[in-house]
Amino acid sequence: MKEAISRIDPDAEFHTDELCYVNELSNTPDDPELSIARARVAPGVVTRWHRLSGTTERYVIIEGQGRVEVGRLAPQDVGPGDVVIIPPMCPQRIANLGPGDLVFLAVCTPRFTQEAYEDIGHEMDG
Template sequence: MEEIVFRPGEGREYYTDERCHILESWNDPRDPHVSIARARVEPGVTTRWHRLAGVTERYYILAGRGRVEIGDLQPREVLPGDVAVIPPLARQRISNTGPDDLVFFCVCTPRFVPEAYEDIDD
């Protein structure tokens, strides 16, 4: 792998069916071991239940306040600086419980590919 410095443009953020905004900070086939996306959930919104096949995901909370639900764990409050670790195939969703946007990095290993995503919301 060669050296790279990449700056994602703010205009590249998009809204997903999962009910959150995503900015792909880093997701490149030249670096198959990791991807990084910035997620933004608006106040009062809960993302859809979903899971990832073959991918461990970590949420690193940057701003806002929320409640994360992972697998069979009890829901947990998350604040800036918190990290939530989501193993492959664990069901997951996150709610914004505060008055401002909930913003966090999603760090996936190996890198996220759309084929790994499964919507399991009833």
């Protein structure tokens, strides 16, 4: 890895099956230890239950109000400045409770790969 400045490309945002919008800010094989994505959840949306294998994820809430469900913790309301730590294989989802977008950074170590992602909605929803 070498020094660099990466600029956000608003047109790079894409919609996921998890029901949120993602813009990968930093996620390359050249930096395998970490990835950073900007996630956006529309008002009234609850993301699908999922977990990551071998990857620790942190949500850093930037704007909006949400309710996060992580592992065995009781559902918690979150807002700007809050950090949610999600260990590997920990079930997770987040709901947007506010009138505007819920925006957060998803910081993963090691970096996020699609192979690590597992949709577990069928297990959690009964």
